[in-house]
Amino acid sequence: MHRILEKQQLADEVFLLRVEAPLIARERKAGQFVMVQADTRFGERIPLTIADANPSEGSITLIFQTVGKTTHHLATLNVGDAIPAILGPLGRPTHIETFGTAVAVGGGIGIAPLHPIIQALKAAGNRLIVILGARTRNLLILEDQMARLADELIVCTDDGSYGRKALVTEPLREVCTRVPAPDFCVAIGPPIMMKACAETTRPFRIPTVVSLNTIMVDGTGMCGGCRVTVGGKTRFVCVDGPEFDGHQVDFDNMMLRLRAYKEQEDAAHHQCHLELELARLERKPSA
Amino acid sequence: MSHPSPESLRREAAAQLAALRNRTLTPKDRLTIPPQPMPSREPTERIHDVQEVALGYSPEQARLEALRCLQCKNAPCINGCPVRINIPAFLKAIAEERDAEAIAIIRQTSLLPAVCGRVCPQEIQCQERCTVGKALKDVRKAVSIGRLERFVADVERESGRFQPPPTKPETGRRVAVIGSGPAGITVAADVRREGHTVTLFEALHKPGGVLVYGIPEFRLPKAIVELEIETLRAMGVDIRPNFLVGRTRRLEALLHDDGYDAAFIGAGAGLPRFLDIEGENLVGVFSANEYLTRANLMRAYNREQADTPIYPGRNVIVVGGGNVAMDAARMALRLGAKEVHLVYRRTEAEMPARIEEIEHAKEEGVQFHVLHAPRRVIGNAAGRVTGLECIRCRLGEPDDSGRPRPVEIPGSEYILEAETLIVAIGNEPNPLLPQTTTGLKADRRGRLLVDPVTNQTSLPRVYAGGDVVLGSATVILAMGQGRQAAAAINAFLAELPPRKA
Numbered sequence: 001m002h003r004i005l006e007k008q009q010l011a012d013e014v015f016l017l018r019v020e021a022p023l024i025a026r027e028r029k030a031g032q033f034v035m036v037q038a039d040t041r042f043g044e045r046i047p048l049t050i051a052d053a054n055p056s057e058g059s060i061t062l063i064f065q066t067v068g069k070t071t072h073h074l075a076t077l078n079v080g081d082a083i084p085a086i087l088g089p090l091g092r093p094t095h096i097e098t099f100g101t102a103v104a105v106g107g108g109i110g111i112a113p114l115h116p117i118i119q120a121l122k123a124a125g126n127r128l129i130v131i132l133g134a135r136t137r138n139l140l141i142l143e144d145q146m147a148r149l150a151d152e153l154i155v156c157t158d159d160g161s162y163g164r165k166a167l168v169t170e171p172l173r174e175v176c177t178r179v180p181a182p183d184f185c186v187a188i189g190p191p192i193m194m195k196a197c198a199e200t201t202r203p204f205r206i207p208t209v210v211s212l213n214t215i216m217v218d219g220t221g222m223c224g225g226c227r228v229t230v231g232g233k234t235r236f237v238c239v240d241g242p243e244f245d246g247h248q249v250d251f252d253n254m255m256l257r258l259r260a261y262k263e264q265e266d267a268a269h270h271q272c273h274l275e276l277e278l279a280r281l282e283r284k285p286s287a
Numbered sequence: 288m289s290h291p292s293p294e295s296l297r298r299e300a301a302a303q304l305a306a307l308r309n310r311t312l313t314p315k316d317r318l319t320i321p322p323q324p325m326p327s328r329e330p331t332e333r334i335h336d337v338q339e340v341a342l343g344y345s346p347e348q349a350r351l352e353a354l355r356c357l358q359c360k361n362a363p364c365i366n367g368c369p370v371r372i373n374i375p376a377f378l379k380a381i382a383e384e385r386d387a388e389a390i391a392i393i394r395q396t397s398l399l400p401a402v403c404g405r406v407c408p409q410e411i412q413c414q415e416r417c418t419v420g421k422a423l424k425d426v427r428k429a430v431s432i433g434r435l436e437r438f439v440a441d442v443e444r445e446s447g448r449f450q451p452p453p454t455k456p457e458t459g460r461r462v463a464v465i466g467s468g469p470a471g472i473t474v475a476a477d478v479r480r481e482g483h484t485v486t487l488f489e490a491l492h493k494p495g496g497v498l499v500y501g502i503p504e505f506r507l508p509k510a511i512v513e514l515e516i517e518t519l520r521a522m523g524v525d526i527r528p529n530f531l532v533g534r535t536r537r538l539e540a541l542l543h544d545d546g547y548d549a550a551f552i553g554a555g556a557g558l559p560r561f562l563d564i565e566g567e568n569l570v571g572v573f574s575a576n577e578y579l580t581r582a583n584l585m586r587a588y589n590r591e592q593a594d595t596p597i598y599p600g601r602n603v604i605v606v607g608g609g610n611v612a613m614d615a616a617r618m619a620l621r622l623g624a625k626e627v628h629l630v631y632r633r634t635e636a637e638m639p640a641r642i643e644e645i646e647h648a649k650e651e652g653v654q655f656h657v658l659h660a661p662r663r664v665i666g667n668a669a670g671r672v673t674g675l676e677c678i679r680c681r682l683g684e685p686d687d688s689g690r691p692r693p694v695e696i697p698g699s700e701y702i703l704e705a706e707t708l709i710v711a712i713g714n715e716p717n718p719l720l721p722q723t724t725t726g727l728k729a730d731r732r733g734r735l736l737v738d739p740v741t742n743q744t745s746l747p748r749v750y751a752g753g754d755v756v757l758g759s760a761t762v763i764l765a766m767g768q769g770r771q772a773a774a775a776i777n778a779f780l781a782e783l784p785p786r787k788a
């Protein structure tokens with residue numbers, strides 16, 4: 001059982017939970033994730049990135065958007081409640097080096113997994129250009145934390161409600177044309193954004209790492225449900241990744257695979273929203 | 288096909304038993320007793336749920352079947368059993384209605400009789416050697432040793448008489464067991480019995496290994512596995528689910544920092560192999576592991592309650608010829624597929640699956656395409672599977688495994704239509720432990736190298752057994768290796784000075 005120590009709502013549909021997980025907090029490194037199960041009888045197992053960890057307190061921080069049954073359920077939990085099963089840390093840690101200048105791009109909820117990577121890149125002595133993107137102002141998360149770590153911060157929104165009205169690829173291209181060009185790029189966000197970022201950096205030959213969030217069942221290499229094609233080879237995201245060379249990933253296939261259960265998920269999502277709304281209404285009188 | 292009802296089988300057996308009562312049976316008499324069929328549920332009924340298919344012998348059938356045993360002096364069956372159960376002795380006990388004694392005889396060497404009685408490939412083990420089968424010139428007419436093993440194990444479980452074995456006084460020595468499949472369960476029990484402290488680490492949220500995530504309920508009810516796990520708990524084994532050794536904690540840290548005196552790796556062979564053909568990452572292609580894990584472990588068969596979805600497919604193709612392929616094919620039927628096609632490169636004679644599973648699959652309507660090899664997965668614009676291109680084969684010269692090699696017949700390609708393709712062509716050990724443990728040696732296919740007698744790995748204090756050593760093998764071999772490793776671990780710990788817990 002993992003007790004919840006802190007809960008915050010960061011944006012519409014985006015929540016932060018700091019939970020007790022001493023073993024995971026001790027071992028985890030930037031780039032790793034956990035499998036979370038809100039109910040061990042019938043619940044699904046879902047991957048969530050470890051956004052931060054505090055080994056001395058024995059806690060990890062999870063940030064998630066309410067997209068499915070489990071995330072909606074997690075959003076109804078409060079400080080003092082517990083999550084029954086968290087497995088991790090999983091996946092290979094980010095390969096951190098002193099590259100020189102690194103440009104880090106985070107889109108939407110992808111800003112959460114970017115956070116520990118930026119911490120590690122900073123600690124390794126890199127100069128950091130951080131580009132954050134969100135659909136609209138109130139979906140932007142972790143801006144303050146990122147501002148503290150970044151040497152240069154560029155924020156954009158799709159609708160122009162905050163920062164630049166642009167897609168993240170626009171400032172990314174500009175940064176790539178600077179002299180000297182950045183030595184390294186990491187991009188995390190929706191698949192389509194990662195694909196666009198990889199295409200942006202490709203002509204500049206800037207090594208670009210992306211972190212993939214595919215459908216997973218076990219997270220330990222047992223099912224192959226998370227597989228993607230990278231450089232023409234089949235790789236398992238949960239054990240060979242989650243980070244891969246963005247210039248080698250077959251994003252089109254990955255995006256198709258992500259939609260495998262779309263119909264079932266849409267039906268469940270509608271149901272979840274109603275349940276979350278109900279939970280909110282039920283809590284109101286006592287609050 | 289229609290099965291005689293369990294009740295009519297019972298009545299028939301009772302009548303025959305009465306006719307044999309108080310007679311001294313000659314070998315010839317015994318050979319004329321008809322082999323007892325397994326009472327089974329009707330195929331048309333059973334494919335709509337996941338409940339067990341084989342119902343088990345009635346006491347009358349069990350007595351009659353046990354009487355077929357000739358009590359051969361040289362007991363060839365014992366040599367066919369990987370853990371050398373004293374088969375003639377337990378069969379005699381059943382024939383004489385001493386069921387408690389029968390199960391006690393089995394338990395001297397086997398820890399999981401209710402499981403093995405159901406899933407062992409008896410026709411290539413004990414029953415293959417059985418003199419009765421040889422005399423009747425048909426291995427299917429051998430004494431049904433496995434069904435009788437299941438019978439006494441079920442009698443014991445249902446009577447509630449089973450008691451966890453006693454444990455010796457605490458030694459204070461600690462052993463980490465990694466993986467909770469049959470190998471890990473066996474080691475945990477055998478080491479705990481000697482009074483050592485045992486922690487059983489399991490990556491998944493539910494212990495049991497393949498017995499829980501792979502083999503479906505309709506073949507092995509999960510309540511049986513749960514009882515084995517409960518027995519370990521009652522013996523004082525500390526079970527830690529959601530703990531992936533190598534990631535949650537490295538093996539070296541367990542041994543050097545956390546005070547474990549020895550470790551056993553029973554991590555299985557969980558990494559699925561794919562076909563390496565065009566289109567296999569299309570939407571609708573699954574490893575059997577994924578399909579079965581969704582259905583069993585995540586309970587997707589229960590659509591009302593389970594959150595984990597299963598991909599809908601009217602037509603399902605399964606590639607492979609082992610137990611895993613049969614389980615996937617039969618599960619697909621239960622999850623609503625209208626047609627299930629099984630594609631296998633060789634003939635039925637070479638299929639590694641248990642005969643009973645092949646028969647059950649056919650009865651349930653799985654369509655077999657033998658001597659057909661997959662060539663390419665075909666998909667539509669949305670990236671979803673629409674079919675599998677296959678090619679016909681004939682059998683050629685034997686390959687390294689001694690089985691005839693399938694040879695493709697040029698120009699015989701054709702397309703089998705389906706929305707779902709399940710790949711069941713084998714698994715390998717997960718490379719995580721060798722990757723994260725310095726000096727832990729594995730072969731080219733990821734199987735850990737061990738000493739053949741002690742099952743010690745390339746590292747001191749670290750032992751391994753089961754599928755992680757053998758590649759995809761069997762429950763009984765995993766248990767046998769577990770026994771062997773546990774004996775070596777106990778011997779190693781006995782040499783160390785005792786310590787207070």
Ligand SMILES: Cc1cc2nc3c(=O)[nH]c(=O)nc-3n(C[C@H](O)[C@H](O)[C@H](O)COP(=O)(O)OP(=O)(O)OC[C@H]3O[C@@H](n4cnc5c(N)ncnc54)[C@H](O)[C@@H]3O)c2cc1C
Binds near residue numbers: 466496
């Ligand atoms: C679908 C299917 C049907 C089968 N049918 C039959 C049959 O009819 N008859 C038969 O005899 N055999 C059958 N088998 C094979 C049989 O199940 C295996 O040979 C047997 O289970 C192997 O036992 P094991 O203990 O070595 O490993 P497993 O049962 O595979 O258990 C290994 C366990 O270790 C866990 N694990 C792995 N790595 C780690 C780690 N690093 N840290 C913690 N835990 C870890 C895994 O999650 C798993 O639970 C079948 C297999 C499958 C998949």
Ligand code: FES
Binds near residue numbers: 216221224226
């Ligand atoms: S999630 Fe199952 S193998 Fe990656």
